Amino acid sequence: MGIGMVTVELKGLSKAFGSRVLFRDVELKLHSGQCLVVTGRNGSGKTTLLRIIAGLARPSRGQVVITDGAGAMDPSRLRKHLGLVAPDLVLYDELTALENLFFFARIRGIPPDQDRSEALLEYVGLQGRGGELVGTFSSGMKQRLKYAYAIQHSPSVLLLDEPTTNLDDDGVEMARRVITAQRERGVLVLATNNAEETAYGDQVLRLG
Amino acid sequence: MQQAEKEAKTAVRPWRPGWLEVGTGIWITGMVLAAFLWAPEVRNLKGTQILYFHVPCAWLASIAFLGSGVYAGLYLRRRELMLDVKSAAAAELGLLFCTLATITGAVFAKANWGMAWNWDPRQTTIAALLMLYLAYFALRSALAGTERRAAVSSAYAVMACVVMPFLVYVLPRAFETLHPTVVRRGGMDPEIIVMLAVSTVGFTGLGAWMFRLRVAVGRAVLRRMEELV
Amino acid sequence: MATRSFAWAEGPAAVLWKDLQAEYRTRYAVNAVVVFAVTTLAVVSFCAQAAAAGPELLSPLLWLILLFSAMSGLSRTFVREEETKTANALRLSADPNTVYLGKLTFNALLLGLLDLIVVPLYIVMMDVRVGNPALFVAILIAGSLGLVSASTLVAAIVAKASVRGALFSVLSFPILIPVLVAAVQGTEAALRGVPWAQVSPTLKVLVMFTVVMVTAGLWLFEHVWYEA
Numbered sequence: 001m002g003i004g005m006v007t008v009e010l011k012g013l014s015k016a017f018g019s020r021v022l023f024r025d026v027e028l029k030l031h032s033g034q035c036l037v038v039t040g041r042n043g044s045g046k047t048t049l050l051r052i053i054a055g056l057a058r059p060s061r062g063q064v065v066i067t068d069g070a071g072a073m074d075p076s077r078l079r080k081h082l083g084l085v086a087p088d089l090v091l092y093d094e095l096t097a098l099e100n101l102f103f104f105a106r107i108r109g110i111p112p113d114q115d116r117s118e119a120l121l122e123y124v125g126l127q128g129r130g131g132e133l134v135g136t137f138s139s140g141m142k143q144r145l146k147y148a149y150a151i152q153h154s155p156s157v158l159l160l161d162e163p164t165t166n167l168d169d170d171g172v173e174m175a176r177r178v179i180t181a182q183r184e185r186g187v188l189v190l191a192t193n194n195a196e197e198t199a200y201g202d203q204v205l206r207l208g
Numbered sequence: 209m210q211q212a213e214k215e216a217k218t219a220v221r222p223w224r225p226g227w228l229e230v231g232t233g234i235w236i237t238g239m240v241l242a243a244f245l246w247a248p249e250v251r252n253l254k255g256t257q258i259l260y261f262h263v264p265c266a267w268l269a270s271i272a273f274l275g276s277g278v279y280a281g282l283y284l285r286r287r288e289l290m291l292d293v294k295s296a297a298a299a300e301l302g303l304l305f306c307t308l309a310t311i312t313g314a315v316f317a318k319a320n321w322g323m324a325w326n327w328d329p330r331q332t333t334i335a336a337l338l339m340l341y342l343a344y345f346a347l348r349s350a351l352a353g354t355e356r357r358a359a360v361s362s363a364y365a366v367m368a369c370v371v372m373p374f375l376v377y378v379l380p381r382a383f384e385t386l387h388p389t390v391v392r393r394g395g396m397d398p399e400i401i402v403m404l405a406v407s408t409v410g411f412t413g414l415g416a417w418m419f420r421l422r423v424a425v426g427r428a429v430l431r432r433m434e435e436l437v
Numbered sequence: 438m439a440t441r442s443f444a445w446a447e448g449p450a451a452v453l454w455k456d457l458q459a460e461y462r463t464r465y466a467v468n469a470v471v472v473f474a475v476t477t478l479a480v481v482s483f484c485a486q487a488a489a490a491g492p493e494l495l496s497p498l499l500w501l502i503l504l505f506s507a508m509s510g511l512s513r514t515f516v517r518e519e520e521t522k523t524a525n526a527l528r529l530s531a532d533p534n535t536v537y538l539g540k541l542t543f544n545a546l547l548l549g550l551l552d553l554i555v556v557p558l559y560i561v562m563m564d565v566r567v568g569n570p571a572l573f574v575a576i577l578i579a580g581s582l583g584l585v586s587a588s589t590l591v592a593a594i595v596a597k598a599s600v601r602g603a604l605f606s607v608l609s610f611p612i613l614i615p616v617l618v619a620a621v622q623g624t625e626a627a628l629r630g631v632p633w634a635q636v637s638p639t640l641k642v643l644v645m646f647t648v649v650m651v652t653a654g655l656w657l658f659e660h661v662w663y664e665a
Contacts, residue, residue: 017353018354018433019433054529055529055663056525056528056529056663058355058663076532079529079530079531079532082529084529086525088522088525089522089525089526089529090521090522090523090525090526091523091526092455092459092523093521094458094459094462094463095455095458095459099455099458103451103454103455104526104530106447106448106451107448107451107452107527107530107531107532107535108530108531109447109448149526284657284660332614332618336611336614339610339611340611340612342607343607343608343610343611346604346607346608347594347598347604347608350598350599350600350604351597351598351599352599353664355664356597356664359660359661359664360594360597360598360661360664362660363590363594363657363660363661364591364594364608366653366657367587367590367591367612367650367653367657368611368612370649370650370653371587371611371612371614371615374615374642374645374646375614375615378615378619378642
């Protein structure tokens with residue numbers, strides 16, 4: 001998938017739940033090759049901010065504008081250029097790993113490819129597990145599959161919420177590879193409290 | 209500057225009755241007097257006076273229903289919370305008048321034909337309307353979060369509106385009805401028609417008044433919420 | 438070209454296939470619906486015993502069984518996605534119309550399966566004489582589609598709320614009144630052997646309702662689906 005320059009802009013972004021204000025007037029601009037790290041205590045709004053950028057939640061005020069060579073992205077284009085790994089984004093337990101990948105490829109408009117999918121599984125460390133039901137996976141394996149789901153379409157914008165939850169040392173290595181690769185070709189947003197991961201950030205946003 | 213002007217116009221201030229309120233008050237008083245002292249009884253029908261209450265209530269229930277649906281559709285388009293306030297306010301009024309219409313209709317039916325309820329198409333329609341209103345409020349109370357509640361209940365309100373033509377036009381054609389076939393057939397004293405028109409106007413004024421009050425309350429609540437962000 | 442003109446169906450087909458796969462492995466919705474329907478039918482047949490029921494009673498009873506069975510199962514396709522949190526992945530990757538059409542088709546197939554199981558059993562157990570079989574089937578299909586078209590959208594609405602079970606029936610029933618009235622009337626006429634021409638207005642109403650509901654659904658679904 002051809003990836004040109006991509007820009008992510010947060011303009012005057014504010015979010016409140018009832019009387020509880022999470023963040024106010026966030027102004028930010030990110031270009032390809034840059035990484036934003038969002039840190040803060042539990043409950044400070046990191047996940048919510050990422051969800052707003054992904055288009056899964058609405059801000060109370062302000063907007064998110066993601067632009068590439070062809071102009072600002074509407075939701076249908078965004079779907080093809082954005083990937084998200086998050087604790088509350090879960091894949092189908094009743095399907096096998098490969099079936100999950102095929103399904104999401106098809107609805108994203110990518111023809112499902114057995115070889116590509118298996119190579120992807122290998123990349124995230126799930127080689128040979130394609131035919132197993134996700135319901136039988138450990139939480140670490142599920143997390144790896146989430147990565148496969150998120151990068152399957154080579155997104156220009158990748159959002160990682162708590163990138164290394166449930167991952168063993170091997171998994172953390174894999175996450176590092178994904179992060180490095182993404183930083184070279186697109187925009188990366190990390191939500192984390194891990195000091196090591198915070199170091200990746202060209203810009204750091206502290207919430208709460 | 210524009211914002212300040214807007215706020216001044218809709219600021220919370222001590223209530224003073226305007227033309228709408230005074231006019232409606234006088235109109236309805238006159239109407240009630242006329243209903244009992246002037247208009248004749250319809251032949252073969254007992255207790256005609258209740259008609260002057262029942263018909264406008266049914267009318268208002270339908271108007272409120274449509275209004276609620278229209279505001280709901282507009283909200284989904286524009287996402288301005290004030291539109292949701294208006295949609296819910298219209299629905300509240302609609303529920304009130306629908307309940308009144310259903311009860312007065314049943315009373316009238318019992319007095320004249322011995323049966324309070326027999327599922328004839330008109331009664332079915334008003335019952336369906338009542339159920340839709342109640343369902344709408346059940347849904348609203350089960351939804352958390354202002355925007356979510358507004359969007360999801362608006363979707364239901366629009367669905368309900370879409371169903372309305374089926375209930376109102378299609379159903380009655382399919383059956384015979386006990387319901388007095390009204391003005392189309394003629395055969396009603398002109399005084400009755402005048403009275404019905406008069407009371408409908410009066411009630412519409414009343415409905416508008418109540419709507420304005422309810423919307424003002426909603427606006428104040430919304431403003432309070434917005435101050436926090 | 439033939440393949441391009443059906444490209445829009447690729448997404449919904451994927452969603453449908455996924456739901457069918459999941460359903461086949463867990464039998465989450467089918468079990469609930471079929472068991473409920475057969476039990477209700479048994480109860481109805483038992484309570485009616487030998488009572489000679491004419492078409493004016495047999496028709497509403499059939500639709501009652503179908504309605505309540507539908508109410509027990511048609512919301513699951515959406516509720517399950519929200520409960521297991523898989524809905525988020527779907528929201529992120531799929532076009533909303535894709536999801537809507539896929540789930541609509543799934544529900545249609547589910548209710549179709551229900552019809553296939555319940556109706557023949559009903560005819561046998563209640564000793565039903567069908568005067569105009571072709572009309573009977575037509576009304577059954579049109580009525581079922583009407584049921585599904587409205588319920589699927591309500592299911593999406595209910596999946597967002599907190600008290601789902603009872604709410605689904607409460608919200609669906611008033612919306613379904615036109616379908617019920619028309620379907621019961623039409624079925625009664627079909628049982629009596631009334632000719633097509635007389636019943637075609639009823640059939641038209643059912644078809645119109647389905648078309649209107651699906652269209653409304655295509656516009657409204659997106660607004661409901663994306664509520665955080």
